Amino acid sequence: MGYSETLMRQPLPQSLDPRRQAELGRELAGVLSLARMPRLAAVVVDAANTGDDYAAFELSFRRDASGRALVQGRVTGTLQLRCQRCNGVLELPVSSSSTLAVVRGLDEAAELPDAYEPLLSVEAEIDPAALVEDELLLAVPAVPRHPAGACEPPVQTAPAADRVDARPPHDNPFAVLEVLKRHH
């Protein structure tokens, strides 16, 4: 069994200390069910439909040259969103990565180099699944929409009169009456 396979089989811990993990140079990788992400469930199409959807993640803990505890996260997956234009389902492939620096407060966050996103950790432990969820949530647009012209057609909203007009004349009994009238 390869090293990466071993990583894949580890269940993700409910909580861990990111500073301690950075000292250890720990790496976690695997897949998480989207159904386990309550905040994401509020923006995807339907928890019942996404029950089988998973996101793949890699979380790599390390220290930078200044001794900051970092979490490098990489998340890939596909989210099913509701298009705000046609109300159809919109598939959003997500492939996202970021470098988080563990900070205790906003002062510390303000001093971070631009390349880092702050990971506020007042208490020692964080929930690694929440990091994966955060990364996915960041990829969700404020107003999800299909690309222009790619929306699904509206469902059966054409008025009945249009459909009668579209028929060939011989299918229309009133057209036959018209013909009879003209002959008399």
Ligand SMILES: [Zn+2]
């Ligand atoms: Zn649409």
